[in-house]
Amino acid sequence: MNSFVLIKQVPDQSAKAGVNADGTIDRAKAKRMLNPFDCFALEAALQTKRLYGATVTAITMGPPPAIEILYEAIAHGVDQAVHLCDRRLAASDTLATAYALYNTVRYAGDFDLVFCGLQTTDGDTAQVGPQLAERLQVPQVTYCESFEIQGEKLIARRVTESGTQVVQCPLPAVVTVANSAHRLAYRTLRGVQRVHQLQRDEVERNQVIQTVSLDDIQADPARCGLKGSPTIVAATEKVGEIGGKCVLFQGKPIEAMVSDLLADISLVELVQR
Amino acid sequence: MSSPIRYDLLLVGGSSSNLILAHRLLDLAKLSGLKLSIAILEKGQQFGAHIVSGAISNPHVIARLFPDYKENGFPLEGFVTDSHLSVLGADKKWDLPEKIVPKGFKKDGYAILSLSHVIRWLADALQTKAKEIPNVQLDLFPGFAAHEILYDHQDRVIGVRASESGALNDDAVYADYTCFGDKGFISKDLVAKFDLRPNPQLWSVGVKEVWEVQEDYQGQVWHTLGYPILDGTFSGGFVYGMAHKRLALGLIVSLDSQNPNINPQQRLQDYKSHPWIQKLLTGGKLRKYGAAVIPEGGFYSLPTRFAVEGALLLGDALGVLDVASLSGVDRAMETGYIAANLLHDTFLTQNFALMEHYQKQVLESFVGQDLHTSRYFREAFLENRRLLEQYLPAVTNKVDQGHPWLGSLQYGMGKPIQRTTDTIRALNLILGKTKSEEPVTYTSCHESIKPEFNPAAVAVNTKIAPEILYTRPDAVFFAAPKYHEGNRHIQEFSASTCQECIATYDKLGRTTPCVSDCTAEVHRIDSFENGRVHGMSLENCIQCRTCEIVCPRVNLRVNPTYEGSGPDFYGL
Numbered sequence: 001m002n003s004f005v006l007i008k009q010v011p012d013q014s015a016k017a018g019v020n021a022d023g024t025i026d027r028a029k030a031k032r033m034l035n036p037f038d039c040f041a042l043e044a045a046l047q048t049k050r051l052y053g054a055t056v057t058a059i060t061m062g063p064p065p066a067i068e069i070l071y072e073a074i075a076h077g078v079d080q081a082v083h084l085c086d087r088r089l090a091a092s093d094t095l096a097t098a099y100a101l102y103n104t105v106r107y108a109g110d111f112d113l114v115f116c117g118l119q120t121t122d123g124d125t126a127q128v129g130p131q132l133a134e135r136l137q138v139p140q141v142t143y144c145e146s147f148e149i150q151g152e153k154l155i156a157r158r159v160t161e162s163g164t165q166v167v168q169c170p171l172p173a174v175v176t177v178a179n180s181a182h183r184l185a186y187r188t189l190r191g192v193q194r195v196h197q198l199q200r201d202e203v204e205r206n207q208v209i210q211t212v213s214l215d216d217i218q219a220d221p222a223r224c225g226l227k228g229s230p231t232i233v234a235a236t237e238k239v240g241e242i243g244g245k246c247v248l249f250q251g252k253p254i255e256a257m258v259s260d261l262l263a264d265i266s267l268v269e270l271v272q273r
Numbered sequence: 274m275s276s277p278i279r280y281d282l283l284l285v286g287g288s289s290s291n292l293i294l295a296h297r298l299l300d301l302a303k304l305s306g307l308k309l310s311i312a313i314l315e316k317g318q319q320f321g322a323h324i325v326s327g328a329i330s331n332p333h334v335i336a337r338l339f340p341d342y343k344e345n346g347f348p349l350e351g352f353v354t355d356s357h358l359s360v361l362g363a364d365k366k367w368d369l370p371e372k373i374v375p376k377g378f379k380k381d382g383y384a385i386l387s388l389s390h391v392i393r394w395l396a397d398a399l400q401t402k403a404k405e406i407p408n409v410q411l412d413l414f415p416g417f418a419a420h421e422i423l424y425d426h427q428d429r430v431i432g433v434r435a436s437e438s439g440a441l442n443d444d445a446v447y448a449d450y451t452c453f454g455d456k457g458f459i460s461k462d463l464v465a466k467f468d469l470r471p472n473p474q475l476w477s478v479g480v481k482e483v484w485e486v487q488e489d490y491q492g493q494v495w496h497t498l499g500y501p502i503l504d505g506t507f508s509g510g511f512v513y514g515m516a517h518k519r520l521a522l523g524l525i526v527s528l529d530s531q532n533p534n535i536n537p538q539q540r541l542q543d544y545k546s547h548p549w550i551q552k553l554l555t556g557g558k559l560r561k562y563g564a565a566v567i568p569e570g571g572f573y574s575l576p577t578r579f580a581v582e583g584a585l586l587l588g589d590a591l592g593v594l595d596v597a598s599l600s601g602v603d604r605a606m607e608t609g610y611i612a613a614n615l616l617h618d619t620f621l622t623q624n625f626a627l628m629e630h631y632q633k634q635v636l637e638s639f640v641g642q643d644l645h646t647s648r649y650f651r652e653a654f655l656e657n658r659r660l661l662e663q664y665l666p667a668v669t670n671k672v673d674q675g676h677p678w679l680g681s682l683q684y685g686m687g688k689p690i691q692r693t694t695d696t697i698r699a700l701n702l703i704l705g706k707t708k709s710e711e712p713v714t715y716t717s718c719h720e721s722i723k724p725e726f727n728p729a730a731v732a733v734n735t736k737i738a739p740e741i742l743y744t745r746p747d748a749v750f751f752a753a754p755k756y757h758e759g760n761r762h763i764q765e766f767s768a769s770t771c772q773e774c775i776a777t778y779d780k781l782g783r784t785t786p787c788v789s790d791c792t793a794e795v796h797r798i799d800s801f802e803n804g805r806v807h808g809m810s811l812e813n814c815i816q817c818r819t820c821e822i823v824c825p826r827v828n829l830r831v832n833p834t835y836e837g838s839g840p841d842f843y844g845l
């Protein structure tokens with residue numbers, strides 16, 4: 001069985017990200033991390049390894065530093081990785097991204113399941129997974145919370161607005177994983193050891209982590225990057241400060257803090273809320 | 274099935290001792306071409322995350338390894354320019370005249386360190402160094418603790434278990450040789466298995482805060498005696514001026530106290546309420562809080578063997594801190610340095626019998642010599658309890674009255690002949706001026722506690738700026754503990770034992786040692802309909818191990834955590 005998991009490196013939101021004068025993210029300055037939503041997809045893919053003996057391939061599209069998240073995925077137990085890295089991909093929107101990823105998935109070979117995170121924290125569109133499924137012409141299960149495989153079928157529970165829904169579909173399929181699914185298990189000892197080994201040994205690294213260009217995956221450059229992206233960002237606006245006033249009560253005995261709190265906002269106001 | 278995870282050498286703990294060991298060994302391997310694979314396990318999420326120290330240290334070992342340490346980016350907080358030993362009354366401070374300050378507390382010229390920064394730097398520099406040495410394979414595993422020591426059929430140490438997937442082959446790190454620089458966290462099991470420590474270790478706990486203050490005190494250091502602990506407990510305070518207008522201050526309190534309710538974190542707040550310290554902190558901001566234990570038994574708490582088949586003990590795990598000068602850092606480093614020299618030759622010749630020289634070499638080095646000189650230091654205060662119970666309070670009283678000398682005089686005059694011979698004997702023991710080699714026997718910390726002990730009342734200064742004081746739950750915030758879901762790293766062996774203990778202390782109107790002496794806000798007593806029960810808020814724990822050491826019924830075990838969970842001491 002082959003599972004693919006699509007992951008992305010995003011700016012670390014907890015770090016002070018560099019912001020350009022026009023409000024866009026200065027990606028060179030920003031600290032980077034694995035897209036938090038992708039952690040759930042990664043865990044789902046690793047479950048297929050643990051439960052069904054699947055070989056797990058992590059796929060990412062991004063500039064050279066994105067190899068960091070592939071190392072991270074390997075530390076968690078992923079077997080191999082494909083890194084689509086090509087300058088011509090810069091400024092891809094979801095249409096161009098899904099197209100490039102579609103070609104990467106095809107390049108990576110046969111699969112039974114492709115797991116995607118729900119969305120990214122830098123784009124927040126939640127479109128890439130579904131677009132990819134359409135291009136691959138396979139069934140898709142979105143907002144998947146848990147699943148099992150029975151024979152050639154995927155049985156999945158998905159989160160809906162009103163509760164949950166159990167669906168089934170044939171394999172291969174694309175699954176976008178909800179953030180109410182299993183939390184990503186900790187790095188494994190063997191995984192971390194393997195990362196050390198790959199960082200030391202270039203030959204082995206190139207075998208385990210394939211870095212590919214648009215030409216390698218036979219994608220049309222005209223359909224990638226800025227050229228292939230019909231989305232136009234008209235402008236970005238600063239939202240300004242949101243939220244009301246925040247008062248912290250601290251450093252006093254609890255009774256004193258409670259009475260301070262009561263003195264500060266009227267109970268009526270509290271009840272009305 | 275996948276192959277086992279194997280290394281030539283396994284270092285448990287990203288410690289001062291182990292990192293110096295690794296640096297030295299890499300330097301030697303670079304010269305000799307020795308082929309070697311090394312793994313280092315560190316339970317903190319990052320190197321330095323679980324490290325608290327003072328620290329004032331003689332930089333001799335660092336200088337030996339890094340002759341250019343003043344220029345190469347090594348994190349220094351400065352050098353001591355003004356060193357004082359002071360006695361604190363509740364109100365005033367008396368700096369002892371230079372002439373009578375014991376040698377161990379003359380710290381001029383010593384390096385001022387934030388040990389957590391030093392540890393991170395040493396780990397980073399080690400990785401850089403390893404890249405230049407193709408014959409060495411070095412793998413660092415921050416966020417992975419050793420949880421269990423593994424032995425073969427002949428009781429030779431063959432590695433440790435470092436994760437809990439359930440498949441030993443994936444969880445074990447095997448090695449030809451293992452070095453424990455883990456402050457006893459897991460090596461206590463090795464010590465117990467081979468019955469290496471007939472005389473128990475005496476532990477103290479150090480609680481420490483780092484402040485950003487208004488004035489620059491870089492290079493000024495004070496070690497203090499007296500206020501706020503005057504109940505006979507062996508203790509002392511420190512204030513170290515760091516770079517960038519930061520101040521480290523802390524209190525070290527021995528856990529072989531008779532007092533069942535020390536509450537070190539709150540005693541540190543009392544310490545800060547001293548007018549002299551209040552003044553230093555006025556307008557400042559607390560940045561970090563942390564705590565760790567310190568092995569004080571010294572010479573007579575040393576294990577009978579420093580190495581067993583397949584493994585050795587380093588630094589605090591071995592117990593080489595010199596209590597007479599509060600020097601642990603350079604001692605730990607020296608044990609690492611000595612071990613590295615021997616390990617290099619051992620791996621080169623594959624003759625593991627060479628490791629038998631470790632004990633002798635440590636004892637012959639300055640580490641062993643100082644331990645020997647200070648061999649009766651702790652005993653002096655145990656043998657003559659009046660020193661701390663009466664003499665010190667008398668002096669602190671006089672300090673407040675402005676006549677410190679009178680305090681010592683008065684005490685000596687009380688029962689002139691006996692007191693003077695007593696005090697002279699004590700002084701000789703403290704200063705190591707005795708020929709005696711008679712071993713001493715210590716009472717372990719938990720056995721020293723007397724539930725009914727009545728500590729002498731200490732007048733705490735009441736004119737306090739409240740903003741410099743922190744409750745224990747608030748202090749926890751500054752140690753920034755973070756735990757993964759499902760963490761359960763402290764074991765309580767028997768609930769009924771706790772209930773008996775609680776009943777004992779309830780009857781006396783006190784709380785149990787675990788509740789009072791915890792340096793974070795972990796242990797608590799919950800009242801239910803069917804009785805009072807011991808409970809724990811493990812998410813607050815900062816992993817100092819005090820509770821395990823003071824539990825009078827030896828009913829707790831603090832295990833290393835999984836997933837790198839725990840405090841973030843970086844900056845302490």
Ligand SMILES: Cc1cc2nc3c(=O)[nH]c(=O)nc-3n(C[C@H](O)[C@H](O)[C@H](O)COP(=O)(O)OP(=O)(O)OC[C@H]3O[C@@H](n4cnc5c(N)ncnc54)[C@H](O)[C@@H]3O)c2cc1C
Nearest residue numbers: 286288290316323326327328329419458479588589601602
């Ligand atoms: C408050 C305080 C003040 C002090 N002041 C001074 C001073 O001014 N000068 C001085 O010289 N000394 C001082 N000391 C003592 C000094 O800090 C220690 O003696 C010294 O750091 C001991 O070094 P070590 O190599 O034994 O271990 P440490 O440097 O303490 O390191 C132990 C490491 O092992 C890790 N570890 C533990 N268990 C495991 C496990 N099972 N698996 C993986 N990793 C593990 C820990 O996380 C930690 O990183 C002070 C100590 C304290 C607490």
Ligand code: SF4
Nearest residue numbers: 771774785787824828
């Ligand atoms: S843990 Fe120890 S000190 Fe705490 S209540 Fe139980 S027996 Fe007493």
Ligand code: SF4
Nearest residue numbers: 791814815817818820
């Ligand atoms: S619970 Fe024990 S180990 Fe944890 S902070 Fe409290 S005393 Fe220290």
